[in-house]
Amino acid sequence: MTRIVIAGAGLSGLSLAAHLAVMDHRHPVIVVDDGRDPLSAKAWASWSDRPGLLDAAACRWFDQIRVHVNGTTKVLRLGRYRYRVVRGGDLATAVRRLTDPLRHFTFQEGHVDRIEDDGVVVDGRHLRARWVFDSVVGPAEEPPADALLSFRGWRVRAERAVFDAEIPTLFDFRTPQVRGASFVYVLPDDAHHALVEHTSFMAPGAAADEAAQREALAEYLTEVVGAGRYEIEREEHAALPLRAGRVERRNGNVLTIGARGGLLKASTGFSYQRVQRDSAAIAESLHRHGHPFALPAEPARFRVFDGVLLDVVMREPAQLERAFGALFRYRTAEPALRFLDEATTPAQEWRLFAGMPAATYLAAARHRLVSS
Template sequence: MPDEYDYIIAGGGCAGLSLLQALIRAGVAEGARILVVDRDAKEANDRTWCFWEAGEGPFESIVHKEWAQLDFHSDHLSRRLDIAPYRYKLIRGIDFYRHCHAEASRMPGIQFLQESVSEVFTDRQGAGVRAGGRTYRARYVFSSLYERPEPRPGKHWLLQHFTGWVIETEAPAFDPAVATFMDFRTDQQEGTTFFYVLPLSPTRALVEYTLFTGELLSTAAYEEALGGYIRERLGIGAYTVAEREFGIIPMTNHRFPARNGNVVYIGTAGGQTKASSGYTFRNVQKHSAALAESLKKEGHPFAVDATARRFGFYDSVLLDILAHRSLEGADIFTDLFRGNRAASVFRFLDNESALHQELRLISTLPTLPFSRAALRQLRP
């Protein structure tokens, strides 16, 4: 395996493979030498990605299931959301990995290396990585590897952690046309806590238990909560667990750097995880497309998002409220969906709304707690 490449992607998960696909679609990968380094072979169905999207996206061919109708529940509101023009989509990890590797196999210049990356560096000659006792160099390195930053005043670090079961029943128990987007009708003692239910067929569904808190729970606590919800809220007594998943997503207003020299950060390391909700997949796709387009047109991957500061401030304010628990997350999302069309909320959470739309949406939330949180975030 040669040591010199045009581009190296450190991390072959969602962010790394999404960028690789964007480079292929933009024509940047044609004739280029690209190395993707990851410690895992990515041969297991280890996660699912859910996101809302209007129209067809770059991974439409591998969308496992989608819904045009979503239900929202809390102690104060139960509503079927009108999400048009969006549809809520689910992609399985294994389908994503296989699709990306199959597309890459058609490009002779793309290689994969299964090793742990011990170092990512930049210097006068470009950038590189060290993995498996060897050094690999490139013009640019795209890295999704990150470490938790040191605590700083005004910076919050919550965890979105979730356990999901794909359950199967003998008799029909689900409506495949309707998914439960958020169900807050559960104990909120730990912090923002909800379930969602994604029916894959009348007898099969992904049921997930999600929390926004500072600490993880025990395995037994996750499983007890899931079992109780399935039994008591869904009214299902007999079922089998066909698949299990567990995940942790950082929710932070820490400003991750866009790059360091010729190392460009992607995924969570590049600030693409939505601090206030944890949603990442759509942000990763937009960021990947922008980097590929910048390489194609400008010759460098230093794309700049002009809206990042404004939406970053909104995220910081909401994260501040969740961290201090000056309002409960269940109440915030209830107010958002009671006072606004779901499409408006989705557009805002996708960082695609206009200022006047944002002011309208913010006006439906409690003024005093959000004003205090905003002042805390504006304070040096």
């Protein structure tokens, strides 16, 4: 019987396990993880216009968002979309509900030393497999990073009731732009508690200025939100390389999944919904074709769009606010979210691009296409 090994039990590994569990097959599946990066402290936000397999893992749902761009604050409904928040522990619980009743699913603790075409080496022992899905090692060569997405978030308790529990702030540009394009994201729990996150687009290899990030968060809470006294309950931070180039995901019988497989969207840093679609496509390919490689081709133009935006923003940070202002200028956020979901037509895209400086973006596009 074919054995499938999933290396890593993070977002992509668990999501793939869930989608495999609902497919009608009896191939033994082993999920290997060393437990060094616990899910308990993780959470993902995403938007979707349709039900999903792991919707039960979502702890919050929103039907509108707030944005502050080009000097104006707007509350936008999401149309057919909904914005959801999934915590790591809830995701793990939802996946185990699907896999625990199945005898051919096994979760194994162990460190993946390396990945080979016929399996994985776990703590020095070779584990044979027909198909390997890798979220921990990654391909031998990755495209260069176009930018770095650096974020620092505070989970705060504010003295005053300043947060709107029903409306997250997707981006607010009322924060200093002197060190690059930056905005603040606010995910509320209730009127007094929220995750307030400072996000910056930086040049590849640049180091985040931690003091400046904390200063920007403090200034936002005090002067923009008017929180009064507040307590920082937890701080979290990360820096994600953003790559618009295509990742070569397949190496023999190994398929790279998750962020290492290029599923982190280069222009936004969001990955949750992209991972869900990819996991469903892999499971469908195994079911229909007996292998995991019959995946839908992605339209190449969206990687070009992402790369062009990052090229422009790295040279002219103020262009990020202008771009977001153009995308979210409609009465609902649905047109922008559909574009970021890579589900728009070229005609819809041209309408969205109106309001952006055409010469700036066309020059960046020519340079990227010529040098690729």
